[in-house]
Amino acid sequence: MIIDSISMKNFQCYYGEHENNNFKFNKGLNLVIGDNGGGKSKLYDAFYWVLYDQVFHSDRREFVKTKIYQENLLSDKAKNECSIGGNVDVEVILIASTAQDKLYKISRIYSAKKTNDREWECATSSKLIVDEMKSTRWSTVSREKHDSILARVIPNHLKPYMWFQGEQVDGLMDFRDKSTLEKAINLLSNIHVYDDLISITKNGFDKANKSLITAQARLVKDKDKAEKLTASLEKNKKDIGAKKEAIEKNREDYEIAKDKIDELIGQIEDAKQKESLKAENNELQLKLDEENKQLKNIYNSLHKKMFSDFWILKNSQKHFDKFADKYTRYISTHNKLTAAENHKDVLPVNVPQPVYVEQMLDVEKCLVCGRDAKNGTDEYNHIKKLLERGTKKTDVSIFKNDCSSIFSKLYNDCLGFKQLIISTNERIENEFNKIEELKNNIIKYNKRKKEISDNFEDLIDDNKSNNIVNSFRTHEMNRDKYQSLVTSGEADLIRLEKNQSGYENEFAKLVKGEVKSELELANTIFNNLHEIAKCTRNEVFNKLIEELEENANDLFGTMTEKNMSITGKIKLKKISNGHYIPEIVDKNGHILPSPNDSNIILVKLALIMSIINSRGKWSENYSLILDAPTSKMAEKYTLGFYETLGKTFKQSIVTTYDFIDSDLNNLKEQFNLGSVYIIKSLYPNGDRTDRTDLSIEINKVEL
Amino acid sequence: MKCEREDVLNNFLKSEKFKEITGFTEDEINNISLGSDSSDVFIESLKKLVITYCNEDSEMQVLRAINTRINT
Amino acid sequence: MNLVQERIYKINPAYLKDFDELVKVHSQFGGGGTDEKFSRGKSFSNAYEFYIYAFFIGLYRDEKKEILDDDNTKTFWEIENWKPRELTDYLIVCAIAESDFDMIMLEQMGEEDIKVQIKLLKNTIEGFANAGLSYINNKLNKEPDLIDDDMFFINLLSDDY
Numbered sequence: 005m006i007i008d009s010i011s012m013k014n015f016q017c018y019y020g021e022h023e024n025n026n027f028k029f030n031k032g033l034n035l036v037i038g039d040n041g042g043g044k045s046k047l048y049d050a051f052y053w054v055l056y057d058q059v060f061h062s063d064r065r066e067f068v069k070t071k072i073y074q075e076n077l078l079s080d081k082a083k084n085e086c087s088i089g090g091n092v093d094v095e096v097i098l099i100a101s102t103a104q105d106k107l108y109k110i111s112r113i114y115s116a117k118k119t120n121d122r123e124w125e126c127a128t129s130s131k132l133i134v135d136e137m138k139s140t141r142w143s144t145v146s147r148e149k150h151d152s153i154l155a156r157v158i159p160n161h162l163k164p165y166m167w168f169q170g171e172q173v174d175g176l177m178d179f180r181d182k183s184t185l186e187k188a189i190n191l192l193s194n195i196h197v198y199d200d201l202i203s204i205t206k207n208g209f210d211k212a213n214k215s216l217i218t219a220q221a222r223l224v225k226d227k228d229k230a231e232k233l234t235a236s237l238e239k240n241k242k243d244i245g246a247k248k249e250a251i252e253k254n255r256e257d258y259e260i261a262k263d264k265i266d267e268l269i270g271q272i273e274d275a276k277q278k279e280s281l282k283a284e285n286n287e288l289q290l291k292l293d294e295e296n297k298q299l300k301n302i303y304n305s306l307h308k309k310m311f312s313d314f315w316i317l318k319n320s321q322k323h324f325d326k327f328a329d330k331y332t333r334y335i336s337t338h339n340k341l342t343a344a345e346n347h348k349d350v351l352p353v354n355v356p357q358p359v360y361v362e363q364m365l366d367v368e369k370c371l372v373c374g375r376d377a378k379n380g381t382d383e384y385n386h387i388k389k390l391l392e393r394g395t396k397k398t399d400v401s402i403f404k405n406d407c408s409s410i411f412s413k414l415y416n417d418c419l420g421f422k423q424l425i426i427s428t429n430e431r432i433e434n435e436f437n438k439i440e441e442l443k444n445n446i447i448k449y450n451k452r453k454k455e456i457s458d459n460f461e462d463l464i465d466d467n468k469s470n471n472i473v474n475s476f477r478t479h480e481m482n483r484d485k486y487q488s489l490v491t492s493g494e495a496d497l498i499r500l501e502k503n504q505s506g507y508e509n510e511f512a513k514l515v516k517g518e519v520k521s522e523l524e525l526a527n528t529i530f531n532n533l534h535e536i537a538k539c540t541r542n543e544v545f546n547k548l549i550e551e552l553e554e555n556a557n558d559l560f561g562t563m564t565e566k567n568m569s570i571t572g573k574i575k576l577k578k579i580s581n582g583h584y585i586p587e588i589v590d591k592n593g594h595i596l597p598s599p600n601d602s603n604i605i606l607v608k609l610a611l612i613m614s615i616i617n618s619r620g621k622w623s624e625n626y627s628l629i630l631d632a633p634t635s636k637m638a639e640k641y642t643l644g645f646y647e648t649l650g651k652t653f654k655q656s657i658v659t660t661y662d663f664i665d666s667d668l669n670n671l672k673e674q675f676n677l678g679s680v681y682i683i684k685s686l687y688p689n690g691d692r693t694d695r696t697d698l699s700i701e702i703n704k705v706e707l
Numbered sequence: 708m709k710c711e712r713e714d715v716l717n718n719f720l721k722s723e724k725f726k727e728i729t730g731f732t733e734d735e736i737n738n739i740s741l742g743s744d745s746s747d748v749f750i751e752s753l754k755k756l757v758i759t760y761c762n763e764d765s766e767m768q769v770l771r772a773i774n775t776r777i778n779t
Numbered sequence: 780m781n782l783v784q785e786r787i788y789k790i791n792p793a794y795l796k797d798f799d800e801l802v803k804v805h806s807q808f809g810g811g812g813t814d815e816k817f818s819r820g821k822s823f824s825n826a827y828e829f830y831i832y833a834f835f836i837g838l839y840r841d842e843k844k845e846i847l848d849d850d851n852t853k854t855f856w857e858i859e860n861w862k863p864r865e866l867t868d869y870l871i872v873c874a875i876a877e878s879d880f881d882m883i884m885l886e887q888m889g890e891e892d893i894k895v896q897i898k899l900l901k902n903t904i905e906g907f908a909n910a911g912l913s914y915i916n917n918k919l920n921k922e923p924d925l926i927d928d929d930m931f932f933i934n935l936l937s938d939d940y
Contacts, residue, residue, distance in 0.1 A: 197710040198718075201760060208770045306933060307822045311866060316832060318936060319839045320873060327876035334882040403886040405893070410784045411882060417865060418872045432937065509804050526777050529752050532728050533773075536753075539724035 005100040005108070005157045006031065006655045007627045013095040015053070016046045017685070019079040019699035022097060027702065029627075029657055030678030033650035035668075036659045038683040043700040044659035047683075048169060048631035053077075054096040054112045055154055057130055060169075075116050075124040084696035086118045100157050103625060107137035108145075108153055158626050161191045165616055166628050170635040177608035182256070182583045185549070185576065188615045193548055198541035205537045209530035216527045217511075219519040226514055233511045240507060244500045251493040252580050258486035259579035263587070263595065264479040265460075268472060270597030272463050281463075282594060285456050292449045299442045302435065309435065317421060318428045324418055331415045338408050361390045548618070549576050549584055556607075556614035559652070563606055563644035572596045574607055586611060602641040609633065609645060613652060628656040635661070650676035672707050680705040712761035716741060719753060751776050783885060786897045787871060788859035792904045793852035794830065795844075798912040801919075802826055802853075805932075822932050826855040831870060833911030834904060836935065838873055843906030844913050870904070878903035 007029050011022040018025040027036065027047070038044045049059050058067040059077065070077065082092045094114045101107050114130040134150050135142035145153065158166060165188065168176060178184045189195055217234065224230040272278045310316045339352050356372075364371050364387050368378050377383035457480060464476050553576045560574055572588045579585055588596045588607055599607075616622050628649070634642045642662050649656045655678065663671075668680055684701045687694060719725060720736050729749065739750055741758065752773045759769040794802065806823045823829040837843065846852060861867040875882070880900050885893065915935070918925065925931050 194710055197715060197760070201715075201756065204760065204766050204769055205756070207766065208773065211770070212774075303929070306930075308824075310832065310933070310936065311828060311863065314866065315933075315936060316835050316866070317869060320835065320869065323838060323873040323876050324869075327872045330876060330882060337883050338886065404888060405781055405783050405886050407781065407783050407882065407886055410781070410787075414868055414872050414875075418869050421865075421869065432933075505804070509800060512803055513800060522778050525748070526774060529749055529773075529777060532749065533753060533756060536719060536722055536724045536728065540719050540722040543722055544718055 005102050005626070007657060008099040008101055008107070010050060010096065010098050012050050014079040014082040014092055015050055015094050015096050016077065016079060017043050017698050017700055018046065018050070019081040022095070025700065025702065027681055028679060029655065031655050032676040032678035033646060034655070034657045034678040035663065035680045036657070036683060037663050037681065038659065038661070039664065040661060042685050043683050045169070045631055047659055048629065050096045051098070051167065051629055054098045054110055055157060057112065070114060070130045071128060074126040077114060078116060080695040081698055083118070088118050088120060091115050091117050102156065109135040109142055110154070110157070162616070162622060162626060165192070165612055166626055169631040170633045173605060173608050173612070173633065177586065177611050179586050182579060182585050185584050185586065189545070189548055192615055192618065195541070195545055195548065198537065198544055202534065202537045202541055205530060205534035209527070209534050212523070212526040212530045216519065216523045219523050220511065220515045223517040223519065224514045225516060230511065230514055233507055233514070237504070237507045237511070240500060240504050244497065244504065247493060247497050247500060251490055251497065254486045254489040254493060256580040256583060258483060258490060259577070261479050261483040261486060265476065265483060266595045267597070268464065268476045268479070269460055270595055271472070272460070277463060281456050281459055283592070285453060286593070288449050288453050292446060295442050295445050295449070299439065299446070302439055302442070306435070313431065314421065314424055315428055315432055317425050321422070321425050324421070327418070328415065331411060334411060335408065341402055356390070358391055361387060552576065552614055552618060555617055556610045559613050559648055560607060560610035562648045562651070563610060566644060567640060572599060572603065574611065602637040605637050606641060606645060613648070617652060623653045628653045630656070630658045632660055633658065646675050668705060669707055677707060680707060710761045712757050713741060715761065716754065716757045719757070748777060783893060786893060787900065789857050790897065790901050790904065791854045791857045792830070792901055792908060793846060793854045794912055795846065795909055796851035796853055798909070798916060799853055801912060801916050802829055805829055827861045830855070830908050831861065831866065832932065833915065834870055834908040835911070836914060837907035837909070837911035838877065840910065840914060842910035842914065844909040845902070846905050846909060874900055874903045
């Protein structure tokens with residue numbers, strides 16, 4: 005829903021009746037501009053309180069329920085004016101409309117009775133009333149429907165990313181926390197569908213596997229041995245799971261160590277040397293990744309090549325030649341028999357071909373011996389008969405089983421392999437040469453990378469404090485350590501998988517008889533479904549990340565296009581399967597050294613907005629409510645941000661200190677402005693320390 | 708968030724692992740859809756998984772549906 | 780398709796039960812992709828692949844191990860299901876070449892005689908394949924470390940014959 009208006013009665017610093025504390029909002033960017041301490045955060049509190057019955061407790065730095073906040077909710081001025089025994093009522097009324105222009109009024113009321121000068125008897129809880137507009141009158145909605153209507157103002161899972169205060173931005177998008185992006189994506193996309201399917205197929209496989217093993221166990225004579233093997237299988241399976249987790253963790257730590265090194269390298273002052281080494285290092289890394297990938301692919305497919313590349317036919321030529329002799333004898337006999345039956349001659353059916361026979365008839369001459377064959381003569385008729393070969397039904401009845409087409413097909417198809425067979429040795433050798441070459445390249449590149457690493461260390465040594473140099477060395481050691489842990493972990497995993505196969509085979513040997521084929525089929529199918537589910541989930545997640553990165557960079561680009569001092573773009577870096585961390589990088593992909601705070605905040609805001617935007621209709625259907633989002637940003641960074649807000653969200657409501665002395669008429673179109681209000685604290689008696697005199701003056705700016 | 712079963716099935720079919728495990732060609736994959744009946748028990752099991760899950764059936768019901776398909 | 784062709788592709792050759800463990804160890808049953816196959820130490824995607832491989836090893840070594848009626852055997856799939864089809868056809872061609880399969884007389888034979896010819900072909904296929912399996916088995920029994928050698932089967936093929 006879009007927010008039409010909010011009004012308050014005696015809510016914190018908003019002393020007085022609703023008519024005096026009323027904000028009406030439109031589509032586009034709505035601004036509420038005020039000085040620090042001027043009531044902006046309390047307005048945000050009002051939105052929060054009316055929907056969630058909670059207020060931000062500034063001492064505790066957390067949201068607390070009304071029953072805890074109690075009389076602190078009340079306006080100090082109203083409390084002061086209230087006589088002992090009297091009541092002060094606090095109210096906030098929010099009016100919102102749906103996409104179909106249906107209006108809802110949400111009112112929350114709380115009251116307290118003054119029992120003493122400073123003592124209040126507060127209601128145990130606030131009261132919520134929800135009305136909907138029917139024709140021209142408000143009609144009260146029953147309690148059961150309250151939750152669903154409130155959820156339509158802003159759904160719970162969206163709230164953290166669409167209603168927040170400036171100081172919450174860092175927590176929402178913590179670049180050091182690898183789960184930040186995942187949390188957002190899990191909340192705001194349908195990735196949970198794939199997580200559920202992974203879990204379901206895993207359970208299915210576990211059950212099917214258990215059933216299969218149980219059925220096999222029933223067929224086993226040596227029960228003791230079977231039990232021991234089952235236990236070994238279970239333990240080995242757990243070890244495999246643990247090993248996979250450990251490898252993932254080490255991969256993540258490796259990426260993080262690499263990142264830290266990158267950051268430190270970013271601080272080296274000899275820019276030229278640094279850039280050249282960085283560039284070479286990146287190039288080497290790309291080459292290494294490519295060579296490793298190729299090597300893995302070659303190994304994985306070597307056995308397959310025996311069949312797909314027909315290496316297996318390597319020494320088969322002499323056997324085919326033997327078949328060829330046999331076939332020749334066969335086809336010769338076959339054709340002789342065919343010809344003998346039809347025309348008592350030895351020519352095959354299509355020799356000469358009909359087109360030449362017809363030519364001979366046209367020219368009335370035999371083209372083989374040159375004799376005349378005038379129309380009507382025996383010679384002419386003899387040639388004409390050649391056209392009738394193969395048309396008589398009697399051809400078919402010569403053989404009980406005419407195998408000529410099968411054997412000819414076999415012969416012709418296999419003949420085509422000759423060249424392939426000749427070149428097999430060469431092809432196998434090429435494959436092994438490729439493997440050698442890849443291995444050598446990998447060694448060469450790794451060696452050069454180590455040299456570059458040593459160069460970096462020297463450069464850092466030249467111009468940085470001991471702390472930084474030590475830090476650099478530590479991260480390098482960590483990087484090498486985690487890399488080797490990953491390698492050794494993978495080797496262990498291969499060994500464990502082979503053990504698993506071994507145990508399964510031993511178990512199979514003990515099974516005397518056949519289990520039902522459905523059990524084996526179920527085992528296979530669930531295993532495959534589970535594998536595919538895991539892979540699909542990663543692919544879907546990676547795609548979401550790609551889209552997120554692109555959208556975030558579009559937004560960030562728009563926010564910063566007029567500001568030359570901002571560089572960099574957003575990169576979502578993969579550190580392991582399913583974990584990404586956001587980084588700010590330069591155009592070469594290197595981590596930007598020490599971006600300023602405003603830069604960082606803009607990046608975070610761009611990411612948050614991109615996440616919301618990823619499901620298009622959210623920015624259309626719900627209002628973005630921000631309290632002082634630019635509080636940590638220097639002024640020149642804010643213009644781009646507001647412009648982007650105005651363009652991206654159907655409605656946004658922002659409280660801010662910005663523009664307090666500006667003429668916003670110039671920015672009306674650029675920002676797509678809705679309503680603009682300026683709020684000011686009022687102390688009629690002149691004492692700005694007297695909270696019992698405080699009220700808020702609200703002025704709408706006419707644009 | 709209710710899931711779109713066509714989208715979910717398509718994401719599974721597009722997956723690299725699917726091609727690797729089943730060995731299907733592009734054409735064969737393109738012919739698979741929720742509406743058409745294939746004679747391949749693995750494909751039908753996959754469809755059952757997607758359909759029953761997106762119908763918001765419980766896990767037990769989903770597994771049962773797949774197992775029933777396998778056993779027939 | 781004619782009767783002979785149908786009968787050839789319906790051949791379901793067997794291997795001696797003694798080689799069951801060998802086949803199970805090196806062939807991948809129960810699904811899974813290429814990564815898993817390699818990491819689980821499986822060199823062949825399925826039983827027939829291993830069988831085809833064994834056939835050619837036996838063929839190149841010119842060794843046959845005959846299966847007798849009393850032998851305990853295991854079968855798996857008819858030849859028509861083997862892939863790739865071109866390789867299977869080549870196997871059939873080699874079996875025809877190395878047997879007494881009479882291509883010429885076949886065209887005049889009745890059903891019973893065709894059966895005999897098909898059995899000849901089947902025996903040839905089984906003979907070479909089981910000889911190949913036997914050779915592989917003996918080699919692995921003599922040098923158990925070879926089982927960890929990822930290149931064992933490739934190297935075996937690369938031996939000169």
